[in-house]
Amino acid sequence: MRLMIVTLFVTLVLQGCQDEPLNTTIYMPENGSSLVLRSELDAELEGLIQRYGLTGDPLRGKNLPSIDAPLAQLGLKLFFNKALSGDKDVACVTCHHPLLGGGDNLSLSIGVGAENPDVLGHKRLLKDSLTLGVPRNAPTTFNSGLWQQFMFHDGRVAQVAGGITTPDVPYPQPDAQAGHNLVHAQARFPVTSSHEMRGNLFDRGGTTQTCRDRLAERLREEPNWLSLFRAAFAQADAAAETVMTEQNIAFALGEYERSQVFVNHAWKQYVQGDLTALSSSAKHGALLFFRERSEGGYACAACHRGDFFTDEQFRNVLMPPIGPGKGGVDNLSQQDYGRWLVTQDPADKFRFRTPSLLNVAVTGPWGHNGAYTTLEGVVKHMLNPFQAALSYDSAQLQQTHIPHMHLQENLREMLASNTDMAGQAYREEDVGYLVDFLQTLTDPCVTRSECMSRWLPSKDSDEQNPLTLQLDARFEP
Template sequence: MLRVFLFLFALPVAAMEFPAPVTDADYRATDPEVVALGRLLFWDPILSGNRNISCGTCHHPAFGTGDGLSLGLGEGGLGLGPERVMDPENPPEQRIPRNAPGLWNLGAHEFDTLFHDGRIEALADGLRTPMGDEMEAGFATLLSAQTMFPVLSADEMAGHYSENEISRAVRQGIITGPDGAWDRLAGRVRDIPAYAEMFEDAMPGRDITFTAISDAIAQFVEAEWRSDTSPFDAWLRGEGDLNQTALEGIELFYGSAGCAACHSGPFQTDHGFHAMGQPQLGPGKAARFETHARDDGRFRVTGDAADRFAFRTPSLRNVTETGPWGHAGAYANLRSFLRDHAAPRAALADAPRDAVLSDGPFEDWRIMDDPAETAAIAAAIRGTDRVLAEEEVTALMAFLETLRDPDAFDRSGIPATVPSGLNLDRD
């Protein structure tokens, strides 16, 4: 639903459409006991193959629920955020191919497609994932199903081939069943009395399976990072004022700059896929047997040539805190990102190389060093370039600042300990 407001700027009166204020009805309900259990599981490294990485390693509130890196290091990394470095004793095989997305408002009903390429989706009759029917059953929500991917990824949480029982099972393709990676992870949790007691209290009568674990984590994420009390939300509800520069930014965003054509709705996303000419870096999205460093985006899901280099429109909630920006994190500066995002063809010719990357023996700029590859990215862009004046960039930045919700960053905090007794990632 949209509401129409009239505001008097230092410009002529503008009649504009804005999203309706967010309400409780926009979200799924959560259970406080399940949320408390999910909080411990989210921060507990027990769900990684080598017991050294938690969900919070790559999705940390200190970095806007991302990891502060353009492309992160999962297994084979040491440390947290931009300070994370390669483990000299067990170096990573490659960087994680895409920027860690934020976790804001994923409990809202409208988030029915996840990942930069939308490869998992909630349908009327169930879930669609690239993992097949056997891997789609039992999850309460799409967000819960999302957790299956990091724990099965050698680069993210499972560990390198053959170095632990989880990575060995993954390599052999044994995911479900008594010897599968999921049951082995669930077994670790079942063997800890404190977790067994918490599950019985929060989910009485339910077996401690991987899907039960993931359902609890999902409810925690939904409750912890709900974000709808920003200054912009207060303004929409008629409960607060915004400064003149932010109002000018709103006029641009929802008006002449056309940002809301894609960044629409209450969370500033149409959940669609658009080729916006973002610079590419890192290993790309490829199977192990492929040697290219390209990321074809949505095309890898649909096989439709029209989807090549198209990526999902991200929500802009707390966007000032979620950098680096872009599906590969090519921009370390949001102001520069805005300027180039409006005129992507021109920007590709002189793309920045200020990405935030841990040192490593990786060929990060193979695509941008190849004129044919950059030309293909540029050719996929739809729409026209719009050169923003500096005062327009300033106004848009002021609006984006109003989407920052300070009350949403640290509701429950990082637990002092987790039942496994393993070390936690702290800022």
């Protein structure tokens, strides 16, 4: 659309922002449609967008599968099926439901040992009060195919020289069995975790590999799966032992996860030229997000870089140490040392992967352990981690079983370690601006069940849904 451009000096009152005279450019469309005002906010944001080389589109140069692809469709069925759990009581979707932001809406996930295995969300409870559950928050599966370097909060699956390293081999040695890509490698591990899917009895005393092989063997005994694998892998006459392998199971699961691409948010529209895509308050929040501290901002983009809003590096941001910690029941201090558990480098203690902020409004609770249950709360923490950690109120947690008896003691140990966030004083109104901006990073599809239905199993007929162990989630109010 061709535009005539006229520059006027006007006084605009921006909702939620300071009242100030702005040098405003008015774009006058030749077709007679509504005028578009380009304010000084837009002009400064344009400069920041150019400074950081943003395009709004993190998919550039990447080739990710469609949910309609045969392998992604097989992965969908596997993702929702309890046959891959040791006690046949949980599925991958238990902790990563598309209608729950690709997570589970819990601070700390509950895999095996739930009071009601098919209940998901806030009403999912542990059957035994002595059980601690999963020691970390479930990362969203949304846009998982965009990660280039690391998977999991501690990066224990990582792209390294010569391939991909995993917990099955000494770090940083590449694992010959890791698979085709990072998501394929990641998909091989939840089924081996006693807290997440395996349970305490299945393949007891075995290795991660024997666990996977036994699950694949058991799946081959279930009806209807062989024809699905043959069709998805285009091997019409393949024997079950050939096509229904643990590698093919994980690859299909990974293709389903990689198909969950949700990047069509308002910020993308704004970066690509639609100045009306953001409210003035969200634009003000964007300025605070991208400006350096010396420019009156909070330098959020120093870590949340690029169109994927992460540099994929590890930092100690003093996230309050709630939960049992990664050591589980044997970790008496209930401490989680993060990246150190992978590298054994003392400098990596308490460091966790910088999360992407795409769809952040729907992927809470926030933090590697879900310590914050509101977006406003985690924003305040990131603006001044030291003060927020010292004044942390565990009453906000929605799960009463989460232990935090050593919170202050563990926090002192964290403070004695190297922290990566200096923090600064901030204005309360700036929190609202930043939250408004973060809201613009959510793809509207993830908030609409009809849009997300493509990533849910069909219930139309027995032919489309022949699998007896499918998890039909219940979301109780």
